[in-house]
Amino acid sequence: MTNRKSDISRRQFLQKLGIGAGSALAVMAMEPLKAFAEDTTNRPLPDAYNGEPCQMTYRVQHGSGEKISLLGFGMMRLPDEQEEVNRLVDYAINHGVNYFDTSPMYKGGRNETQTGLALSRYPRDKYFVATKMSNYSQDLWKLEEAQKMYENSFKALQVDYIDYYLLHGVGGSGMEDFKPRFLDNGLLDFLLKEREAGRIRHLGFSYHGNVSVFDFLLDHQDEYHWDFAQIQMNYLDWRHASMSKGRRRDADAEYLYNKMDKLGVQAVVMEPLRGGALAKMNDELSQRLTALRPNDSLASWAFRWVGSHPNILTALSGMNQMAHLEENVRTFSPLDPCTEAENKVLEEIADIMAGFPVIPCTTCHYCMPCPYGVDIPGNFSYYNEAVDQKILPLPDSKAPDYKKRVKKFGKGLRKALPDASKWANRCADCEVCLKKCPQQIRIPNQMDRIAEILKKR
Ligand code: SF4
Ligand code: SF4
Numbered sequence: 063m064t065n066r067k068s069d070i071s072r073r074q075f076l077q078k079l080g081i082g083a084g085s086a087l088a089v090m091a092m093e094p095l096k097a098f099a100e101d102t103t104n105r106p107l108p109d110a111y112n113g114e115p116c117q118m119t120y121r122v123q124h125g126s127g128e129k130i131s132l133l134g135f136g137m138m139r140l141p142d143e144q145e146e147v148n149r150l151v152d153y154a155i156n157h158g159v160n161y162f163d164t165s166p167m168y169k170g171g172r173n174e175t176q177t178g179l180a181l182s183r184y185p186r187d188k189y190f191v192a193t194k195m196s197n198y199s200q201d202l203w204k205l206e207e208a209q210k211m212y213e214n215s216f217k218a219l220q221v222d223y224i225d226y227y228l229l230h231g232v233g234g235s236g237m238e239d240f241k242p243r244f245l246d247n248g249l250l251d252f253l254l255k256e257r258e259a260g261r262i263r264h265l266g267f268s269y270h271g272n273v274s275v276f277d278f279l280l281d282h283q284d285e286y287h288w289d290f291a292q293i294q295m296n297y298l299d300w301r302h303a304s305m306s307k308g309r310r311r312d313a314d315a316e317y318l319y320n321k322m323d324k325l326g327v328q329a330v331v332m333e334p335l336r337g338g339a340l341a342k343m344n345d346e347l348s349q350r351l352t353a354l355r356p357n358d359s360l361a362s363w364a365f366r367w368v369g370s371h372p373n374i375l376t377a378l379s380g381m382n383q384m385a386h387l388e389e390n391v392r393t394f395s396p397l398d399p400c401t402e403a404e405n406k407v408l409e410e411i412a413d414i415m416a417g418f419p420v421i422p423c424t425t426c427h428y429c430m431p432c433p434y435g436v437d438i439p440g441n442f443s444y445y446n447e448a449v450d451q452k453i454l455p456l457p458d459s460k461a462p463d464y465k466k467r468v469k470k471f472g473k474g475l476r477k478a479l480p481d482a483s484k485w486a487n488r489c490a491d492c493e494v495c496l497k498k499c500p501q502q503i504r505i506p507n508q509m510d511r512i513a514e515i516l517k518k519r
Contacts, residue, residue: 110152117395118158134161134376151180167196174218192226233271268292270500273313302416335425370399429495435483486512
């Protein structure tokens with residue numbers, strides 16, 4: 063990996079410009095977009111910090127030598143109360159987690175602010191923060207608008223540099239969207255310059271969908287020097303990218319990982335639990351794992367599998383409950399890599415699960431809100447649960463248990479989503495959600511399928 067200016071510290075950056083840290087105002091005047099946040103480097107640690115030694119597993123970032131916790135904190139699903147967020151962050155930092163991932167689009171923009179409030183209580187060298195250029199809507203394809211989003215991230219996060227900055231969700235609609243979003247408008251050039259200036263320490267992209275964009279970006283590694291890339295990787299997606307109807311992903315995680323590994327681009331993993339599917343499989347499958355490690359949760363298997371790959375920098379887990387955070391910290395402190403025999407069992411489980419006709423929703427909520435009030439991830443989660451419980455797919459209408467299963471489906475949906483105004487049959491086919499889904503799910507079509515089952519009740 064090249065040793066670029068992005069690897070220098072803020073102080074080195076200021077020295078390079080011939081001004082001391084106290085002359086931040088001069089820099090602000092020179093470039094108002096990047097007004098420096100308060101220097102928190104020497105700030106005392108919050109009372110909640112206990113400084114106890116921890117056993118967290120770390121990976122070294124190739125370019126900078128930074129030690130990144132193999133468990134990364136995905137902030138997307140944070141609770142609303144800031145006190146609760148702070149409590150989670152305190153626990154994470156106390157137990158060695160130091161990578162926090164957010165985006166301007168999570169929780170309508172509040173997520174970065176919440177993350178900034180929690181993290182800025184710590185000295186700046188205690189954490190690494192990752193955020194994104196989430197310019198999905200066409201209004202934000204204009205350079206000035208995208209720059210505003212970028213500028214705002216610094217303010218919301220209360221930082222003067224961003225450790226890991228990503229082009230968010232590239233690949234959804236192939237090069238057709240990527241070009242106007244990042245190339246034709248000069249946005250990628252701008253971000254590359256920001257990295258040169260040290261305000262972005264590491265530049266990468268998160269990838270979903272059409273592999274032509276992934277290939278384009280990595281095939282231009284000599285030009286862009288990606289420091290990392292974020293990919294969806296878990297033992298199900300490893301070899302089963304195109305496992306179910308309605309999804310257009312055209313490369314499995316094994317391909318993505320291997321290509322990055324070959325180029326020395328480290329991977330940040332998203333969806334290690336595949337939207338929760340790997341943490342709650344049916345009894346038949348889960349018993350195969352509990353027979354081997356009776357005290358281990360299903361989630362810990364999925365994390366151990368991901369963490370066993372050496373080119374993973376960090377695996378993100380969206381943790382909004384203390385119990386999940388505690389459990390994940392245990393799994394990674396230290397990580398016990400999967401054995402060959404365990405990998406084999408997981409591979410077999412993946413092969414079986416790949417045959418399930420589930421909807422590949424990861425409950426990311428990117429598609430929400432629906433203007434007609436449909437709870438899109440809620441409907442899909444329940445649908446998948448019904449597949450898992452063998453209620454779906456429905457047998458032939460003449461089968462003896464047909465009616466019973468149709469009834470069971472309706473009853474289960476009522477339990478999962480008590481408010482019927484959120485059900486799939488309220489979908490008006492407006493297609494507002496369609497382009498937003500990183501998994502390329504044809505949402506209205508899938509809603510239609512669920513509505514059809516409901517009609518049979
Ligand atoms: S297509 Fe259906 S689910 Fe999607 S936004 Fe429109 S009404 Fe909601
Ligand atoms: S349908 Fe797509 S966008 Fe919506 S929650 Fe599921 S994966 Fe996310």
